[in-house]
Amino acid sequence: MTHLVMDVDTGIDDSLALLYLLGDSRAQLEAIVCTAGNVPARQVADNTLGWLALAGAGAIEVALGAEVPLSQPLQTTEDTHGPLGVGYAELPPHGRTISGRHAASVWSEAARSHPGEVTGLVTGPLTNLALAVQLDPELPQLLGRLVVMGGALNHPGNTRPTVEWNTAVDPDAAKIVFDRFAGLPAERRPILCPLDLTERIVMTSAHVERLAAASGCAAPERILPSDDRGRRSSADVELIRQLSDAIRFYMEFHRDMGQGFIAHMHDPFAAAVALDPGRAQYRPATLDVELAGRLTRGQIVADWPGPSGAGIWGRPPNADVAADTDPEAFFDALIERIAAVALDGPAR
Structure with missing residues (x-):
């Protein structure tokens, strides 16, 4: 069993990451904490509670965290994830409440x-994790492992030419985290899942059709490029209907x-790595975050060790970068776990 604290800005791919974890019996979700990113933080919390209710999950704590970045104005991306962060999905009322604890305290206490x-x-x-390590400087030594989806190292960014969305929203927080998590033993270094790899995790219409079939839908569920824009699903399994509308x-x-x-499934892949680090191959690197660049603020810069074991900066690695995987093996696991939730409810 893996005890997990999940820190999200629920979004579409975060939604599938959550359902992936609910469908894996090894995952013990201690808490889910919410930050502003894809949509404002309170909408993130509402989306998270909505998916938990729809999946039939028990009382998992959902705590609100930072509603703005540490030092810059908030940017959100409803054009990518829809006005409420879940695409065309319309999650039913959930009747659940947000925890009274702040996300930073949840991180520390867990x-x-x-x-x-x-x-x-x-x-x-x-942002939440940066606040947590400022609240509790021992947190990096107390966690077993940290897995982060973010960054674009030897790959184009998706927000600015060299900058990925999560680090663009709060570069200062990313800098604090990578600095504070430096110096850990090799087996406990943070894992970074950057765009270099996650943009190879490509969901297609065929994956959605397989998921619906595995979930017991009576009719094939097809999302086709020839469909009218915004067409809604008629799947008879509600979880699949809502997911299909989000994915479309x-x-x-x-x-x-x-x-x-297509749809890049960045966050579900990071969730899979959190449960099973062996799902990816890694390269150690020393990571830092550009804060001053007029064109590059938020870029994660990697210094790769050379044959001598040291990079240009002469600093030891502070992360393991996920560099390769088998995407179709991942999708097999994703379909199996989400279908299990649709058929039988959460695994624990």
């Missing part, structure tokens, strides 16, 4: 309750960006 056993998974901006929006966005009728 790690102290299970020292060395909690894996932190961050699929949004790093995401695919339409990618098509609008000239990337094809």
